[in-house]
Amino acid sequence: MDSFDFYSPTYFVFGRGRENEAGAYVKKFGGSRVLVVYGGQSAKKSGLLDRIQASLSTAGLYTAELGGVRPNPRSGIVYEGISLCRRERIDFLLAVGGGSVIDTAKAIAMGAVYDGDFWDFFSGKVPEAALPVGTVLTIAASGSEGSPDSIITHEQTLEKTAAEADCLRPKFSILDPALTESLSPFQTACGITDIMSHAFERYFTNTPHVETTDRMLEGVLLAMLHEGRRVLEDPHDYDARANIMRAGMVCHNDIMGVGRRQDWNSHHLEHVLSAVYDCAHGAGLAVIMPAWMRYCVEHHDGMRFAQMASRVFGCEMDFSDPKRTARAGVEAFRAFLRTIGMPLSFEEIGADAKDIPKLVEMNHIGGGVTGGYVGLDRQAHFEIYEIAAGMR
């Protein structure tokens, strides 16, 4: 096991109706002038924003609003939010939404207290300070409610990159599983895919002797196979949604990832897809992750995939040919994704095999290798996209 630091100071508030406590928590964490950041009209129509406004106003807080954050959020709205914060002397950001809204709020929070261009933080500079952020989560997926990350796509270049710093971890996050009941089956399944990918990206490691974390990750993956099927049978199954939201909460604050080298290649391979085709991040992952797995099984000894196949997907271990078991595990994951209605091919997300050279270009590999469980050079990137496009 590797040495590590682990720090996750977010206060999690979990349960039905708890968004009505938003005002009290903003106050507890020092806010007085609050910018509420949200996405489309659904939060307004459902009455959620009204209830949160009522809670903020009961707590005696001044509020301003910034709506219209879209999935795969872009830099434009971040600049807009930064101006608004300065104009309104905002001291707290409350994100009401999913990963896109939270990531936008985090980017605004950094930019509002920084003299330069906020994009610096998405080009390698580490922010030293940010306005405090709280969240009311409406989709279990990104884990941004407990993470130190923000992912934004540049308006012009379509570059989709991440900023990371402890000061970006939300002060509090309110997780009400009932708020996710209005999501479509497709959005729900995208969330499950994202959560599972956050587990897999930590699971595939060359760091030896990480049994405790392996077992925890396998546990969450097993739970997702169970709860994913349940929630798609009955979208109003509160408990299934609670288990999924609970998994999202632990899968990306890194309690499941410390002490090992991780592999974020499939996330990077996907970011290009959702940036170019504006597909849902979870949908892009459903196409890329199995392709990445198929590639990796053939370029490694396969034992870790065999472990996943055996422990998570219940595949019988083939002791004379562990790679057979490994491959069976990858196909079982693919079959599960299909069960919950996820796309599996380039076609299904509107991607075009002809674009592959451009996609590879956007990954900025140059002559190098992107590190991970299996290091990927330029040729490997081509091959994985080609597997995803059904060309191999």
Add this chain to the structure above:
Amino acid sequence: MDSFDFYSPTYFVFGRGRENEAGAYVKKFGGSRVLVVYGGQSAKKSGLLDRIQASLSTAGLYTAELGGVRPNPRSGIVYEGISLCRRERIDFLLAVGGGSVIDTAKAIAMGAVYDGDFWDFFSGKVPEAALPVGTVLTIAASGSEGSPDSIITHEQTLEKTAAEADCLRPKFSILDPALTESLSPFQTACGITDIMSHAFERYFTNTPHVETTDRMLEGVLLAMLHEGRRVLEDPHDYDARANIMRAGMVCHNDIMGVGRRQDWNSHHLEHVLSAVYDCAHGAGLAVIMPAWMRYCVEHHDGMRFAQMASRVFGCEMDFSDPKRTARAGVEAFRAFLRTIGMPLSFEEIGADAKDIPKLVEMNHIGGGVTGGYVGLDRQAHFEIYEIAAGMR
């Protein structure tokens, strides 16, 4: 799943040699006049205290020392520590040791800023403030390095009770698995038993639909079966010790317990044993937990025990008689405890069956029932001690 709050702001510093960063972390968390609390002479002899003193002094901190904390720590040394804090104007406590040392430091931290008798906090009063505490952990067991609890035994009454509050959570905890290599096999096994009991006490619940947490708990238990055997084969296996320490870290900061009613009966049943016979807490648990399990299997439908038996101990599920599987799981746990050298009977920890009425009396049940997976009345307490004493 039940609603819950989860808050674990402790900064964890994990890895070989990281105790040398103690000074930097005390400073980071605002300390300038530090009381170093420790136990016996081993921390002195091994050179650990010297290295920590060097680190504190490099950071320019004033230090005082309080040694001599014993296992099952008592109120006397807490009063001593409180006086010392006031005399020396201490503003930070650094606990170097295991659960007993950390719990003592937490009790001192509460008492030092309180006008009344610190024992008030062990009699139901909730502390609102405490001096900040940091820890350098030398045994993986109690989880006190990330928990909001302190457990102290009253010098006169031998009452062993707990205080709990968020202000008691350590600011930082340094976890160096190499520091545990000098523990005896017995101490190591006591720690593993304590960690597993912290998992079981969260696992046995009547709260339905808690699959995600169940699977995480089962994962840690599976890892302990594996790593426990490994470390006892080779006490210098750093990685096995790292996996055990990592498990201890997550098994008691409640990331594995939120969202469900828990069952702490076996811990309470044990506290009386270690208070009266001064046996190691882990040894007492090894005697009581299987006895408590044997009792519970017969007083419930047994399905949760069957789940544990099947998923953790690999027992074949008997679909025509799930209780048979449940019992097999309990016996498998017992056999594992024996494998790692734990006592299993009253005799082996110096307890006497003739004392059972006195032990039951000390649990203060009166005419009530102590809640949990199976509610336990007075008669049940008798029966569990009798099972542990081999009388049933």
